[in-house]
Amino acid sequence: MANPVELTILIEKIKAKTAVVGVIGLGYVGLPLAVEFCKAGFRCIGFDIDEKKVNLLKEGKSYIKHIDEARIKTSLPLFTPTSDFSRLTEADCIIICVPTPLGRHHEPDLSYVLNTTRTIAQYISKGKLVVLESTTYPGTTDEEMKPILEAGGSGGLRAGEDFYLAFSPEREDPNNKDFSTSTIPKVVGGLTPQCLLAAQTLYDYIVVRTIPVSSTKVAEATKLLENIYRAVNIALVNELKVLFDKMGIDIWEVIEAAKTKPFGYQPFYPGPGLGGHCIPIDPFYLEWKAREYEVSTKFINLAGEVNTSMPQYVIQKTIDALSENGKSIKGAKVLILGMSYKKDLDDTRESPSLKLFDILQKKGAVVDYNDPYLPEMPKTRKYSFKKTSVALTAENLSSYDCVLISTDHSAYDPVFIASNSRLVVDTRNLIKDSHKYKGKIIKA
Incomplete structure (x- = not known):
C-alpha cells in the first residue's frame, strides 16, 4: 500500500x-x-x-x-x-x-x-x-x-x-x-x-x-492506436495512388473531391514514404509485442508493407521518367528538394528523403539536395551523406536531369521550379497545375 x-x-x-x-x-x-x-x-x-x-x-x-x-x-x-x-x-x-x-x-x-x-x-x-x-x-x-x-x-x-x-x-x-x-x-x-x-x-x-x-x-496502447490509425490510412491512399496512376486518375484530385463530404471521411495524403519518429516505427512495436500473445497483426503488417515500399515506387517512377527522356538513371544528375520528413521543419528522423538519396546513389545517379532548413546533411543512425544544400536558382535547376520533390516546404515556389526544371518528379502534389508544363511533371 x-x-x-x-x-x-x-x-x-x-x-x-x-x-x-x-x-x-x-x-x-x-x-x-x-x-x-x-x-x-x-x-x-x-x-x-x-x-x-x-x-x-x-x-x-x-x-x-x-x-x-x-x-x-x-x-x-x-x-x-x-x-x-x-x-x-x-x-x-x-x-x-x-x-x-x-x-x-x-x-x-x-x-x-x-x-x-x-x-x-x-x-x-x-x-x-x-x-x-x-x-x-x-x-x-x-x-x-x-x-x-x-x-x-x-x-x-x-x-x-x-x-x-x-x-x-x-x-x-x-x-x-x-x-x-x-x-x-x-x-x-x-x-x-x-x-x-x-x-x-x-x-x-x-x-x-x-x-x-x-x-x-492502456496509456501505452493509446499512443500506438493513434499512430497506427494514421499509418493504416496513409497506406490506403498510397496503395490507391499506385492503382489510380495506372488508371490515369490523379489521387490528389480524388482526395480533394472526397474531403468535401462533411461526415464519414477524413483526408489522408500519399507521399514518398513515412517519416518522423512515430508513424514509421509504432506499428512495428505493437506487431512485435503481439507475437508474445500468438496474434498476427495482419492489417498492421500490410500497412507497413505498403508504406515501406513507397520509396522504391518513387525511384521506379523516376527511372521511367528519365528513360522517357532518353536518360539512364546511371550517371543522371538528380536534385532532391527537401530532406526533412515534414514541411517547414529541420527534422530528418526516419525521413523518406534519406532513403531516396541512398537508393539513387546506389543506382549510380549523381545526387544533390536543397533544403532551406538543412544547410548541411545531418548524420543519422542509418546514413552519413557528406553533402551541403545546393542553391535553388534557375541555372542550378536547369542543370539537373531530374528534380525530385520529396518535401513540400512552403519556401518552394512551384511555378519557379516547374518553369526552370527539365523534368520534375513530384511526390507531394506541390505543382498542382502540372498539365500546363507539357508532360515534364510526373506525379509519384
Whole structure:
C-alpha cells in the first residue's frame, strides 16, 4: 500500500511548485516539455548526454527550428541544462523523453529507455515520481522499468508504495501552428491509483486537460492506436495512388473531391514514404509485442508493407521518367528538394528523403539536395551523406536531369521550379497545375 505521508508530501510540493522536475532527453519532446514546466513556475533540470546541446541551452540558444530562442532564454532562471546525471537526486519528478527506435530487423530497441531507467535507479529514493513519455509497446513501464527501479537505490523500494511510476505518451506535432505541448490534452496512466494521482497532479499544471486512464498499459496502447490509425490510412491512399496512376486518375484530385463530404471521411495524403519518429516505427512495436500473445497483426503488417515500399515506387517512377527522356538513371544528375520528413521543419528522423538519396546513389545517379532548413546533411543512425544544400536558382535547376520533390516546404515556389526544371518528379502534389508544363511533371 502506498505511503500516504510520502504521497501527501509530493502532492503538496507539486501544488506549491517547489517540486523539482527532471526531464531526461532534450530533443523534440523533452525540450518543449521542460520549457512548459518553467513557464508554469517549476524549477526544471534538463538532462542530456549531448554536451553540445547542453552548452547551447546554457547560452539560451535553440537547436530546434520551431522552438524559439526567446522561450529558452525566458526559461533559464528556472531551467538548468546538464549532462551530470548525479543531479537526479535533486529531482522530485523525473520524466523520460528518450528515443525508442527500431533495430536492424524492425524489432523494438528499448536500449535508451532501459539504460536511462538504470541510471535513474542509482538515484531513486522514497517519494519520487518517474514518468515515461517515450512511445513503446504495452507493458514496458510495468514489466521492464518497474523491476529495474525497484532493484536500485538503497534497495527494497516498491513502485506504487515508496515511489510512483506512470506513463504519459508524448503527443508532439513539431511546427503545428494550431496545437502545442500545453494545448494538447494529455493521456496519463499510473501503475496504481496513487501513481496516477501524482502524475496527473503534475501535468495538470502545464496542459489544458489531462485524460486519466486505468493503467500504464492502456496509456501505452493509446499512443500506438493513434499512430497506427494514421499509418493504416496513409497506406490506403498510397496503395490507391499506385492503382489510380495506372488508371490515369490523379489521387490528389480524388482526395480533394472526397474531403468535401462533411461526415464519414477524413483526408489522408500519399507521399514518398513515412517519416518522423512515430508513424514509421509504432506499428512495428505493437506487431512485435503481439507475437508474445500468438496474434498476427495482419492489417498492421500490410500497412507497413505498403508504406515501406513507397520509396522504391518513387525511384521506379523516376527511372521511367528519365528513360522517357532518353536518360539512364546511371550517371543522371538528380536534385532532391527537401530532406526533412515534414514541411517547414529541420527534422530528418526516419525521413523518406534519406532513403531516396541512398537508393539513387546506389543506382549510380549523381545526387544533390536543397533544403532551406538543412544547410548541411545531418548524420543519422542509418546514413552519413557528406553533402551541403545546393542553391535553388534557375541555372542550378536547369542543370539537373531530374528534380525530385520529396518535401513540400512552403519556401518552394512551384511555378519557379516547374518553369526552370527539365523534368520534375513530384511526390507531394506541390505543382498542382502540372498539365500546363507539357508532360515534364510526373506525379509519384
